Amino acid sequence: xxxxxxxxxxxxxxxxxxxxxxxxxxxxxxxxxxxxxxxxxxxxxxxxxxxxxxxxxxxxxxxxxxxxxxxxxxxxxxxxxxxxxxxxxxxxxxxxxxxxxxxxxxxxxxxxxxxxxxxxxxxxxxxxxxxxxxxxxxxxxxxxxxxxxxxxxxxxxxxxxxxxxxxxxxxxxxxxxxxxxxxxxxxxxxxxxxxxxxxxxxxxxxxxxxxxxxxxxxxxxxxxxxxxxxxxxxxxxxxxxxxxxxxxxxxxxxxxxxxxxxxxxxxxxxxxxxxxxxxxxxxxxxxxxxxxxxxxxxxxxxxxxxxxxxxxxxxxxxxxxxxxxxxxxxxxxxxxxxxxxxxxxxxxxxx
Amino acid sequence: xxxxxxxxxxxxxxxxxxxxxxxxxxxxxxxxxxxxxxxxxxxxxxxxxxxxxxxxxxxxxxxxxxxxxxxxxxxxxxxxxxxxxxxxxxxxxxxxxxxxxxxxxxxxxxxxxxxxxxxxxxxxxxxxxxxxxxxxxxxxxxxxxxxxxxxxxxxxxxxxxxxxxxxxxxxxxxxxxxxxxxxxxxxxxxxxxxxxxxxxxxxxxxxxxxxxxxxxxxxxxxxxxxxxxxxxxxxxxxxxxxxxxxxxxxxxxxxxxxxxxxxxxxxxxxxxxxx
Ligand SMILES: Nc1ncnc2c1ncn2[C@@H]1O[C@H](COP(=O)(O)OP(=O)(O)OP(=O)(O)O)[C@@H](O)[C@H]1O
Ligand SMILES: [Mg+2]
Numbered sequence: 253x254x255x256x257x258x259x260x261x262x263x264x265x266x267x268x269x270x271x272x273x274x275x276x277x278x279x280x281x282x283x284x285x286x287x288x289x290x291x292x293x294x295x296x297x298x299x300x301x302x303x304x305x306x307x308x309x310x311x312x313x314x315x316x317x318x319x320x321x322x323x324x325x326x327x328x329x330x331x332x333x334x335x336x337x338x339x340x341x342x343x344x345x346x347x348x349x350x351x352x353x354x355x356x357x358x359x360x361x362x363x364x365x366x367x368x369x370x371x372x373x374x375x376x377x378x379x380x381x382x383x384x385x386x387x388x389x390x391x392x393x394x395x396x397x398x399x400x401x402x403x404x405x406x407x408x409x410x411x412x413x414x415x416x417x418x419x420x421x422x423x424x425x426x427x428x429x430x431x432x433x434x435x436x437x438x439x440x441x442x443x444x445x446x447x448x449x450x451x452x453x454x455x456x457x458x459x460x461x462x463x464x465x466x467x468x469x470x471x472x473x474x475x476x477x478x479x480x481x482x483x484x485x486x487x488x489x490x491x492x493x494x495x496x497x498x499x500x501x502x503x504x505x506x507x508x509x510x511x512x513x514x515x516x517x518x519x520x521x522x523x524x525x526x527x528x529x530x531x532x533x534x535x536x537x538x539x540x541x542x543x544x545x546x547x548x549x550x551x552x553x554x555x556x557x558x559x560x561x562x563x564x565x566x567x568x569x570x571x572x573x574x575x576x577x578x579x580x581x582x583x584x585x586x587x588x589x590x591x592x593x594x595x596x597x598x599x600x601x602x603x
Numbered sequence: 604x605x606x607x608x609x610x611x612x613x614x615x616x617x618x619x620x621x622x623x624x625x626x627x628x629x630x631x632x633x634x635x636x637x638x639x640x641x642x643x644x645x646x647x648x649x650x651x652x653x654x655x656x657x658x659x660x661x662x663x664x665x666x667x668x669x670x671x672x673x674x675x676x677x678x679x680x681x682x683x684x685x686x687x688x689x690x691x692x693x694x695x696x697x698x699x700x701x702x703x704x705x706x707x708x709x710x711x712x713x714x715x716x717x718x719x720x721x722x723x724x725x726x727x728x729x730x731x732x733x734x735x736x737x738x739x740x741x742x743x744x745x746x747x748x749x750x751x752x753x754x755x756x757x758x759x760x761x762x763x764x765x766x767x768x769x770x771x772x773x774x775x776x777x778x779x780x781x782x783x784x785x786x787x788x789x790x791x792x793x794x795x796x797x798x799x800x801x802x803x804x805x806x807x808x809x810x811x812x813x814x815x816x817x818x819x820x821x822x823x824x825x826x827x828x829x830x831x832x833x834x835x836x837x838x839x840x841x842x843x844x845x846x847x848x849x850x851x852x853x854x855x856x857x858x859x860x861x862x863x864x865x866x867x868x869x870x871x872x873x874x875x876x877x878x
Contacts, residue, residue, distance in 0.1 A: 303771050323774045330775045336768035340790040349786075350776035401777070 253313050253404040253437050254279045255300065261308030262295055269295050270461040272309065282431050282438045283466075284448035286484070287458035293441040296458075297407050300439065302326045313404055329398030333410040335390045337382035343393045344378040350401045364400055371430060372396045388419045395427065399434065406431065406438040412447060424451055445485050449473070457481050479600035482528050488557055490594070491569050494526045502527050502595075508563030511540055513591050516603055525603070528594040531557065535570030538589035544568070545583050560584060635848040653848040663833045663840055664849050665824070674825040677743060677814075678807030684747035685754045685803040686796060692751070693758025693792075694784060698770070714752040722749070723816065730817060739823040742814050746807060754799050761795035762788070798870040805857060826853045 255277040262270040270292045277283045285293045298304040300311060302323035311319045318326050337346050344365060351361045369375045372392040382390055391411060398406060411427065412420045428451050431438050442448050448455050449469040456466045457480075465477045476482040482490050495504035497519045502510045510527060512519065519525070534542075535558065544562035551574065558570045558578070570586060578584060595603045635653050637646035656664040664670075695701060696708060726745050727736070735741030765788055773783035789796075811827035830853055832838075834846040861868070 298771075301771075301775055303774065323771075324777045324779065328775060330772065332768045332772060334766065334768055336766065336772040338769060338772075338787055349773075349778075353776060353778040353782060397772075397776070 255405060255437060255439075256312040257296075257300075257309065258312065259309035260296070260299065260306060260311060262292070262299055262304060263307050268461070270299075273461065273463060275456060275463055275466070277437055277439060278453075280435050280437055281453040282428070282440060282451060284440045284442060284452035284455045285458060286442055286445060286448040286455050288484075289443060291458045292461040293443075293458060294409055297330075297409050297439060297441050300405070301328045301330050301407055327401070327403050328405045328407060329401070329403035330407045331391075331394045331398050331409065331411045333413055335382070335394040335414075337390055337394055337397070339382050342379050342381050343374060343385065343389075346382070346393055347397045347400050350397065354401065365396075368396045368400045371399075371433065373426075387415050388423060391415065391423055392426075395430065399430070399436070404437065406436045408438065408440045410441055410443070412442070412444075420447075427451065446487060449485070457484060475602070476594065477602055479526070479528070479596045479602070482594055482596070482602070486530060488531050488569055488571065490528045490530045491567070492526050492528050492596075493566055493568075494524070497521055497523045497525055504563065504566060506564030506566065508566045510542070510588065510593075511590055512595065513593060515591075516595055519603070524598045526596050528596065529568055529588065530592070530594075531569040531571035533589040533592045534560075534568050535572050535586040536589075538587035540590050541585050541587045542568070543583065543585040546578055546580050549578070549580055560586065631847060632851055635844070635851050653844045654852075656845060656849065657852075662845060663838065663842065664829055664845065665832075667826075667829065667849070667852070670824050670826050670829045673739075673823050674808060674827075677739065677810070677823075677825050678804045680743045681747045681750065681807035682800050682803040684743070685750050686800050688747075688751055689754030689758040689799060690789065690792075690796060692755040693760075694762050694788065696755060696759045697762035711752045711755055715756060719749045720812070727817065737818050737821050739814075739818060739821060742817050745817060746810055746813050747803075750803055750806060754803065757799055758792065758795055761792040765791045794867070794870040797864075797867045801860060801864050801868055805860060808857060 255275075257273055257275040259272040259274060260270060261268070261272055273296070275296075285296060287293055295304060299306055302318070302321060302325075306319050309319075310317055313326070338349065341349065347365045347368060348361050351364060356364075365378075366375075369378060372395055374389060374392045374396060377385055377389055377393075382393070385393065391414075395411075408427070412423055415423060424447060427440075440448070440452055452469065454466055454468055455472050457464045457472070459480060465472060465481055467475075472481065473485050476485060479492065483492070493502075493504060493508070493510075495502050495508070497512070498509070499521065500512055500517070502512055502525065512527075542560075542562045544560040546558055547561045547567060548557075548559035550557040554574060555571055556574050558572070560568050560570060562568050568588075597603055633646060636649060636651060638648055638650045639646040656662040656667055660666045696704070696711075701707065730736040730741045730745070733741075735744065769787055769791070770783055773787045774780070778786070809827065810825070811831070814821075814825055814828055815831070826849075830846070830849055833842075833849050835841070
């Protein structure tokens with residue numbers, strides 16, 4: 253089911269949180285809504301689910317305008333951040349509840365719950381109450397409850413936020429598997445860019461109630477439209493250096509110079525710009541080299557992160573396969589892949 | 604539970620402080636089943652004839668079982684009314700976007716703070732006007748409504764502690780607001796309902812002033828009124844031992860309830876403290 257938001261506006265007590273947002277989620281795709289805390293992700297989700305009433309604009313499921321339909325009639329499955337399982341019911345009763353209120357027969361319910369339990373791998377725990385389940389198991393029960401009545405849309409509000417690191421990895425692929433097996437249209441809210449990149453078909457980045465860019469994870473990483481998004485995608489994050497145009501090069505006030513990428517010819521001399529260098533573009537390949545001293549080494553097992561001081565107040569980060577031949581304080585001269593760097597204008601727009 | 608201090612000194616101090624009350628009550632209870640020679644400290648022999656009133660309707664206590672049943676009906680009706688209204692009203696106060704919600708809430712607070720006796724003249728007029736004066740239904744309604752501010756406030760506290768997400772999930776699952784309340788929310792506040800119910804029952808069981816003032820001549824006699832009749836020293840057949848024994852009889856159910864439900868009663872303080 254395709255979902256379309258047209259000029260969707262939401263305010264709380266006259267306080268506009270989302271102003272005329274337009275968004276389209278394609279049939280069967282998993283879209284990640286990514287953004288910092290308080291930018292309106294949950295608000296958008298709750299509006300789609302029908303819990304928040306919209307203050308303006310339309311929400312369409314397919315061609316059907318559902319803006320004024322109550323939640324009960326929208327057929328949307330939601331997994332809440334804290335799962336919101338019913339504490340006094342066991343897992344089976346939790347999953348069966350949506351079918352019961354629809355008045356389905358006992359045998360129908362048993363069959364449907366059995367199927368969904370098999371899909372989410374929770375058969376062994378069906379008679380346990382939420383309090384007797386681990387976080388990951390609760391998560392699966394919540395997912396099963398959202399899916400059991402075959403909703404048109406599945407909404408996930410930070411479904412992995414309460415899990416530990418290992419379980420998070422496991423549930424990430426698990427949720428994706430279930431979404432792909434059922435072919436359901438899904439929206440995933442998260443503020444973890446790794447989660448967004450690994451689980452979704454497309455990512456929509458939000459900031460202060462606005463969608464800044466929608467794109468595939470790869471494209472968003474390579475071609476962010478502005479500095480905010482470039483900073484949001486990638487871990488360890490991109491390093492930004494502020495300076496200005498000096499002929500065909502970039503120079504900081506302290507005198508650190510880099511040539512500009514070839515695609516950016518004819519920038520006005522003296523124009524303030526900033527340059528963004530991702531850690532993987534410094535230290536491995538490239539025609540231009542910069543010299544500096546290593547100021548920090550963070551070994552990560554398979555790879556190492558290095559901070560290199562290359563000038564007055566300028567520290568670049570590099571990520572390389574683990575190496576032992578360099579240590580803090582040592583002078584190095586490493587290449588930079590100039591063509592892969594990102595350049596932003598004064599307002600933060602990508603040039 | 605592990606403690607990092609010794610419990611015995613605390614128990615000892617509490618024992619010492621409560622000793623006078625404990626001794627007095629023990630003597631009271633003991634005195635109903637024994638006789639003590641004047642001047643002696645300890646009872647000398649077992650005597651059950653103080654409890655004769657249980658079977659013998661000719662004592663000053665009259666038919667005690669009818670009065671007990673009356674008291675039970677009285678207390679139970681109050682409990683039912685308080686529970687029903689508090690369970691629904693507390694939910695509305697906690698969750699629904701009512702007009703004048705703030706005003707009503709502070710009104711409830713003020714009502715709660717008012718001593719109920721100050722309202723008695725107004726209540727009297729209303730009962731007269733509606734024809735409920737000197738009827739037990741009238742007394743029950745008055746007693747229950749005086750308890751409601753407390754009940755609604757307590758239940759609101761319990762409802763406030765139930766996460767909104769449960770409600771959202773229920774609505775999303777296709778249930779109506781009413782089904783959500785009955786099947787998903789109500790079970791979460793059960794502890795509060797049990798505590799409030801016990802509280803209302805005990806309060807009704809012990810009520811004396813309202814039946815006395817608002818239904819002075821009514822036949823529907825509750826135990827507190829019986830106790831007053833028996834304990835009136837101006838009566839010709841005044842019997843202090845009977846007075847004592849009826850008093851103990853009257854307290855027994857309360858004791859039993861306390862013994863079995865004391866933990867449940869304490870729940871009120873857990874939920875009610877949240878504004
Ligand atoms: N019921 C409400 N009443 C008033 N303001 C609200 C309400 N719900 C959300 N807001 C405000 O709307 C803004 C967006 O909130 P929202 O919950 O959508 O953020 P979010 O992107 O989900 O953040 P997080 O990642 O922290 O969950 C916030 O500034 C918040 O304070
Ligand atoms: Mg949120």
